[in-house]
Amino acid sequence: MDRIRIVGGNELNGIIPISGAKNAALPLMIASLLTSDTLTLENVPHLADVELLMRILGNHGVDVAVNGRRERQEDGYSRTIHFTCRTIVDTTAPYELVAKMRASFWVIGPLLAREGQARVSLPGGCAIGTRPVDLFIEGLQALGASMEIDGGYINATAPKGGLIGARYVFPKVSVGATHVMMMAATLARGTTVIGNAAREPEIVDLANCLIAMGAKISGAGTSTITIEGVTSLSGARHRVLPDRIETGTYAMAVAMAGGDVTLENTDVALLDTALESLRRAGADISPTASGIRVRRNGGGIRPVDIVTDPFPGFPTDLQAQFMALMTRSGGISHITETIFENRFMHVQELARLGAKISLSGQTARIEGVEKLKGAPVMATDLRASVSLVIAGLAAEGETLVSRIYHLDRGFERLEDKLTRCGAVVERISD
Ligand SMILES: CC(=O)N[C@H]1[C@@H](OP(=O)(O)OP(=O)(O)OC[C@H]2O[C@@H](n3ccc(=O)[nH]c3=O)[C@H](O)[C@@H]2O)O[C@H](CO)[C@@H](O)[C@@H]1O
Ligand SMILES: C=C(OP(=O)(O)O)C(=O)O
Numbered sequence: 001m002d003r004i005r006i007v008g009g010n011e012l013n014g015i016i017p018i019s020g021a022k023n024a025a026l027p028l029m030i031a032s033l034l035t036s037d038t039l040t041l042e043n044v045p046h047l048a049d050v051e052l053l054m055r056i057l058g059n060h061g062v063d064v065a066v067n068g069r070r071e072r073q074e075d076g077y078s079r080t081i082h083f084t085c086r087t088i089v090d091t092t093a094p095y096e097l098v099a100k101m102r103a104s105f106w107v108i109g110p111l112l113a114r115e116g117q118a119r120v121s122l123p124g125g126c127a128i129g130t131r132p133v134d135l136f137i138e139g140l141q142a143l144g145a146s147m148e149i150d151g152g153y154i155n156a157t158a159p160k161g162g163l164i165g166a167r168y169v170f171p172k173v174s175v176g177a178t179h180v181m182m183m184a185a186t187l188a189r190g191t192t193v194i195g196n197a198a199r200e201p202e203i204v205d206l207a208n209c210l211i212a213m214g215a216k217i218s219g220a221g222t223s224t225i226t227i228e229g230v231t232s233l234s235g236a237r238h239r240v241l242p243d244r245i246e247t248g249t250y251a252m253a254v255a256m257a258g259g260d261v262t263l264e265n266t267d268v269a270l271l272d273t274a275l276e277s278l279r280r281a282g283a284d285i286s287p288t289a290s291g292i293r294v295r296r297n298g299g300g301i302r303p304v305d306i307v308t309d310p311f312p313g314f315p316t317d318l319q320a321q322f323m324a325l326m327t328r329s330g331g332i333s334h335i336t337e338t339i340f341e342n343r344f345m346h347v348q349e350l351a352r353l354g355a356k357i358s359l360s361g362q363t364a365r366i367e368g369v370e371k372l373k374g375a376p377v378m379a380t381d382l383r384a385s386v387s388l389v390i391a392g393l394a395a396e397g398e399t400l401v402s403r404i405y406h407l408d409r410g411f412e413r414l415e416d417k418l419t420r421c422g423a424v425v426e427r428i429s430d
Helices: 022-034 048-060 102-115 134-142 175-186 201-212 244-257 272-280 316-326 346-352 382-394 405-410 414-419
Strands: 003-007 012-017 038-044 063-067 079-084 117-121 146-150 153-157 167-169 191-195 216-218 224-228 236-239 259-264 284-287 291-296 332-336 356-360 363-367 376-378 398-402 424-428
Touching: 003 382, 012 244, 012 414, 022 038, 022 048, 022 079, 022 102, 022 175, 022 201, 048 063, 048 102, 048 405, 102 117, 102 134, 102 153, 102 175, 134 146, 134 167, 134 175, 175 191, 175 201, 175 216, 175 224, 201 216, 201 236, 244 259, 244 272, 244 291, 244 316, 244 382, 272 284, 272 316, 316 332, 316 346, 316 363, 316 382, 346 356, 346 376, 346 382, 382 398, 382 405, 382 414, 382 424, 414 424
Parallel strands: 012 259, 038 236, 167 191, 376 398
Antiparallel strands: 003 398, 003 424, 038 079, 063 079, 117 153, 146 153, 191 224, 216 224, 259 291, 284 291, 332 363, 356 363
């Protein structure tokens, strides 16, 4: 199994191109199930999750054509991909595929809206909490669907004549359930109003693509989204928005290792809260014409407390990376995780590098240390894995990160992007 070897101690200097967002590309690809025309997506990152979703969509009858591969290598292998689903050939999403990636469960919305039925396995995904699907069930029930759990699958059936628009207020903010409800409602009869909707930029990106396909949606990016159902959607061409989690991850890597890096093809507005926390920690951050310049020269890392929250709060997907940074701060910081109850799997691995972290409920107390020392580590989820890479950049000697298939789910050309900025990072294939 591949591992990543990092020799710490080098500053990062140069340019890192930011890829299209995994968490936008996935729902956008799924939206191709809503139309018999071609949906063309530009800036699709080359990631294991994207490849897997292509297979899952193929199973439902989506024809996938890739072009533009490596058309601009500097942009990070982003590809333009055409998705065409003339007819849905299978409304079942099997366990073998859905168990590997949680977002694949989201096909339930378009399948139900277009075909009136779906049989979708209960999902898997990163091991960061129990991650139930009650909100999806309640939301789709509000649109008139009958939802039954049978043998690990959800059998969903729309009323005769299709889903019916309704007003539904989520009892808790959910990104996935908002994506699904929004997609399902585009083809429902009448108007749907989603209350307490997720406001993440990826929701806005999906809404913009659906609008380009002919959907009538207003309010995406606020907590109330209104969707007026239409009878059919057409094809469209849409560019996937920049990955704000990848952006924040590299910004934290620079803050950790020191240096001066410009993150290209991204936007400060996508991660205000996280960048503000980084500024308080001592990084110098400024917007450029096409991205963000991050610097930390000389000064130490200051301790900063954070609490994760739905957008526009501090993203849970950057919590592990920020914790890695705080292990080298000049004091004590606290990190509280409010989204996922089991998202501290990186704590014991960071401890192998010499970090001093104690946990009390959902809060970690991090006592900054003078130095970290390289060690073999492994991670059990995507963002935890990259937090170990960040720690390794500042650790003395060699850090070997195993189980890096997690990293390949969400970081395009990670070792290449870091190496070009002066880090010593290499993939070892055993
Ligand atoms: C592919 C993708 O975009 N994944 C992101 C998405 O995951 P995902 O969409 O799975 O996360 P949600 O926003 O749905 O989860 C938020 C919270 O709601 C809970 N919940 C969710 C659904 C439900 O039916 N019942 C329920 O209780 C979850 O267990 C969690 O505690 O948003 C998360 C929160 O920003 C990110 O960490 C993930 O990277
Ligand atoms: C948790 C994540 O992904 P998923 O929702 O697919 O498990 C993530 O992107 O950090």
